[in-house]
Amino acid sequence: MANTTTEAAGAVTEVAGHAAEAGGHAAQSAGMPxxxxxxxxxxxxxxxxxxxxxxxxxxxxxxxxxxxILADRQGAITNDIAAAEELKAKAVEAEKAYNQALIDAREEANKIVAEARAEIQKDLDKATAKADAEIAAKTAESAKRIEEIRAGAAKNVEEVARDAAAAIVDTMGVKADAKTVAGAVTARLKG
Amino acid sequence: MATEGQSEGLVFHPMDQFKIQPLFGDGPIHWYTPTNATLWMGIAILCIIGLFVIGTRGRATIPSRIQSIAELGYGFVHKMVEDVTGKEGLKFFPYVFTLFCFIVFSNFLGLIPGALTTTSHIAVTGILAMAVFLTVTIFGFIKNGAHFLELFWVKSAPLPLRPVLALIEVISYFVRPVSHSIRLAGNMMAGHAVIKVFAAFAPLILMSGIGIAVTPLSILAIVAMYALEILVAFIQAYVFTILTCVYLKDALHPSH
Structure with missing residues (x-):
């Protein structure tokens, strides 16, 4: 009796052991690792x-x-922005200088044009004066010549008149000396 | 579950992918035995070296592609630590970044078919969470002394309510590492297990006519789950990291 009880107990423990083993196995194969x-x-x-x-x-x-790397990049970006701003300021300055130069050049050109115009005017005035003087001289000379011609012509007329008068007197059969005729003609011409 | 599957001719072992096995031989697993966990943690370390050390060796002002990714990761975590904990929290940045890198690489490496997801194990995430918990607690007491206990004493609440709230705050404080670790391990485990279950349905077309409908569906489901898992892999790493920052903030500024 006692024997069978121990046997049964042994069997129970054995079964329990198997169950535990199986359970452990199941946990390993199907449970959560x-x-x-x-x-x-x-x-x-x-x-x-x-x-x-x-x-x-x-x-x-x-x-x-x-x-x-990030700090370097940040530094590089900051430097580049500063450099860009500096260059921009320089560009603005350069533009200003350029505009100033343009204004200066325009003024200079105007000055040169005015000077040239004044010089030309001076030359022109000189030339005009010279030409006027020449014209005046020529006119005076011409007037003198005309006067001479006129004087010459009057003398010729006197001569012709004296000759004609002498000839006319002669033709009329009157003997008249040349001196009288000449004096009469001259008197007549004057009067 | 396994026996049910066998009766239909399908084999369901969704949890087998998480088994820790010795790399060499089939002996018992001692604490020093190199296992598949060792292998995948090692691969994660190699990936981290590849990205953050080899990828940045050019130190280029104009970064290469890999260097951009490394800088992106650095900036992402650095900003997170600074935004949540403030400037003085930045001394924890290497520590937080270590956690983030380990989790994000483990999560993504775990998506490779046949890989072991080390972060799906509560042993791993539990240690990560306990490390954060201990860091916060020890540093909190070192920095603030007894004032650290003000964390549990809600000054903005009416005085009679404060002891009740203090009890709740203390309980929630000690529950933190549990939720912190189970959230990560649970997310990683569940998604992978679901993929595996769908995968088990895929060969049905070889066994019965109903497979014509089930097999394409299960493959589609695997693709969809995989896409979701890619999202989850990053989000869980992000969540773990930002919670770490939030807990560190408590250590730095304990008063509410």
Whole structure:
């Protein structure tokens, strides 16, 4: 009796053991591997190793480098913007200088034109005066010539008149000396 | 579930993808045994080195494509830490960035078919969350001394309510690492498991006529789930990181 009881107890424990084994097996094959405690120390150990490695790589190498790159870029951008502003100011100044030069050149040109005009006017005046003088001289000369011609012509007329008078008197049969005729003619011409 | 699947000729093992196995041989898993978790964490480290160290080795003012991505990640987390915790929180930036990088790379590497998603394990996310919890608690007491306890004493509330609120605040404070870790692990696990379930339906076309309808549907569902998982992979990394920043803010400025 006692024997059978121990046997039965043994069988029960054996069955229970099998059940537990089966349960454990089922948990491993069909249950959640996430809840398999046996793998926890392993995962935690490797996770800590991985995290420490990543932290060291990032904090010692990668992050200072990327931070430096970003700071450099920010600096470069700031410098470039400042340089661009400076160049822009220079360009404005250059434009101003250009406009000023343009105004100056225009003024200079106007001055030169005025001077040239004055000079030409002076030359023109001189030439006009010279021409006027020449014309006046020529006119005077012409007037003198005309006077001479006129005088010559009057003398000729007197002569012709004297001759004609002498001839007329002669033809009339009157003997008249030349002196008288000449005097009469001259008197007549004058009167 | 497995037996039901077997009776139809389909095999459902949606959780097998999360199994931790030794890389070499089939022995027991000791704490030092190199496992597939070791492998995928190692790959994540190599990717981080590739992106943030090799990718930026040119130190170019005009960045290459990879350097742009590295700078983008840096700027993203840096701005997050600065916006949430303020300037003085920036000393935690390398720590927060480490968490972000590890989670985001683990999540995305886990999307490679056949890969192990290390962040789907509560052991991993639990340690990450506990590390944040301990950092916040220890740093909070070092920086503020007993004033750190003002975090639980809501001054803006009426005086009789304050003890009740303090109790609630204390409970919520200690629940933080739990929600912080389960949110990440749960999201990563659920999506991958759903993909696996859909994948198990895909070979139905080889077994019965109904497969003509089920197989294309399941493949479409896998594609859709995969797209969603890409989104989730980033969002969960973002959420974990920004919550870390929010908790760090409590340590820096404990009064409400």
């Amino acid at each position: 996430q809840l398999n405690w046996e793998t926890f120390p392993n995962q935690i150990f490797w996770l800590v190793v991985a995290l420490v490695l990543i932290y060291l790589i990032l904090s010692k190498v990668a992050l200072p480098r990327i931070g430096g």
